[in-house]
Amino acid sequence: MRTTPNSSRGTSGQPGGLPAHALSGIVGLLLFAFLTVSYAQRAVPSGEEVYVDRLGCWNCHGTTGQGAGGGVVLTKTPLALRKFVSYVRLPSKEMPPFAPIMASDAELAIVYRWLDGSEAVKAPPAITVDLKSSAAARTGGQASAEVSVELIARVAETALPSDVPVAASLGYRVTLTSDAGAPLANHAVEYQRAGRNDWSKFTTDEHGEALLGADRGVVLAKAGQTDKARARLRTALPAGKTALVVETLDYTAPANLVVVGIGSAILRVE
Numbered sequence: 001m002r003t004t005p006n007s008s009r010g011t012s013g014q015p016g017g018l019p020a021h022a023l024s025g026i027v028g029l030l031l032f033a034f035l036t037v038s039y040a041q042r043a044v045p046s047g048e049e050v051y052v053d054r055l056g057c058w059n060c061h062g063t064t065g066q067g068a069g070g071g072v073v074l075t076k077t078p079l080a081l082r083k084f085v086s087y088v089r090l091p092s093k094e095m096p097p098f099a100p101i102m103a104s105d106a107e108l109a110i111v112y113r114w115l116d117g118s119e120a121v122k123a124p125p126a127i128t129v130d131l132k133s134s135a136a137a138r139t140g141g142q143a144s145a146e147v148s149v150e151l152i153a154r155v156a157e158t159a160l161p162s163d164v165p166v167a168a169s170l171g172y173r174v175t176l177t178s179d180a181g182a183p184l185a186n187h188a189v190e191y192q193r194a195g196r197n198d199w200s201k202f203t204t205d206e207h208g209e210a211l212l213g214a215d216r217g218v219v220l221a222k223a224g225q226t227d228k229a230r231a232r233l234r235t236a237l238p239a240g241k242t243a244l245v246v247e248t249l250d251y252t253a254p255a256n257l258v259v260v261g262i263g264s265a266i267l268r269v270e
C-alpha cells in the first residue's frame with residue numbers, strides 16, 4: 001500500500017496573502033474543471049450506462065441482457081439493428097414501446113453493439129437520420145391512406161470526420177414493419193431526393209426492405225441549410241401503426257455495405 005506524505009503537496013512556503021501565481025492556478029483549475037465537464041457531456045455513454053441507467057431495459061431483460069426471470073434474452077440477438085430498433089419502437093407483444101424521445105436511435109445502436117448483436121455495427125452511428133411524418137392520416141373508409149415523411153440526414157455531433165464517408169457513396173435502406181411485427185413486403189414507396197421535384201418508385205422485398213442505392217443521392221444537411229437537404233418518402237399504409245427505419249449505408253465497398261446512420265419513426269393511420 002502506498003501513502004503520500006502531506007509535505008509533498010507543496011503547501012508550505014507561501015508567505016502571506018494569495019500570490020498572483022496561486023490565483024492564476026485557481027483560475028486554471030476552474031477552467032480545467034469546466035472544460036472537463038463540457039467534454040464529458042459530449043462524450044459517448046457506454047452501452048451499459050444507456051441500457052441500465054438511462055433506459056432501464058435491465059428490468060425485464062437482466063443486467064447484461066441475459067434475460068431476467070425467464071424473460072427474453074437480448075445478448076447476441078440474431079436480429080439486425082434495423083429489426084431491433086423496429087421492435088423497441090413498435091413491440092408486437094408485452095413489451096412497452098420506447099418512443100425516440102425516450103430512447104434515441106443512436107442510444108439503441110450503442111445498446112445493440114454492447115449486447116453484441118449479430119450485425120457488426122459502429123456505434124454511435126456517424127450520421128443522424130431525422131424522420132418527420134405527417135399527422136395521423138385517415139383512411140376515410142378506404143383500405144389505406146397516404147403518409148408522407150420528411151427525411152434529413154446530418155453528421156452526428158459525436159462523429160469523427162474520418163467516420164463519415166463522402167456523400168456520393170452514401171445510400172438509404174428503408175425498412176417497414178407492421179404493428180404485428182410482420183414486414184410490409186412488396187410494398188410500394190415513393191422517394192423524392194433532396195432538391196428535386198420528381199418522385200421515383202420502389203418496392204420493398206419480402207423482408208419489408210428496399211435499398212435506394214448510392215445513386216439516389218444522400219445529401220448531408222449543414223447547419224442552417226436543412227431545406228436543401230430535405231428528402232421525402234410517401235406510401236399508402238393500412239390503418240394502425242407502422243415502424244419505419246431509414247438507414248444510411250456506406251457503398252464504398254458495395255459487396256460489404258456498412259450501416260453508418262439510422263433513424264426511425266412510427267407512422268400512424270386511423
Ligand code: HEC
Binds near residue numbers: 055058072087098
Ligand atoms: C417492462 C418490461 C420490458 C422492458 C422495460 C423492456 N423490454 Fe424488451 N421485451 C420485453 C418482453 C416481455 C419481450 C418479449 C416479447 C414481448 O412480449 O413483447 C421483449 C422483447 C424485446 C425484443 C425482441 C427480442 C426478439 O428476439 O424478438 C427486443 C429487441 C427488446 N425487447 C429490446 C429491449 C430494449 C433495448 C429495452 C430497453 C430500451 C427493452 N427491451 C425494455 C419486456 C421489456
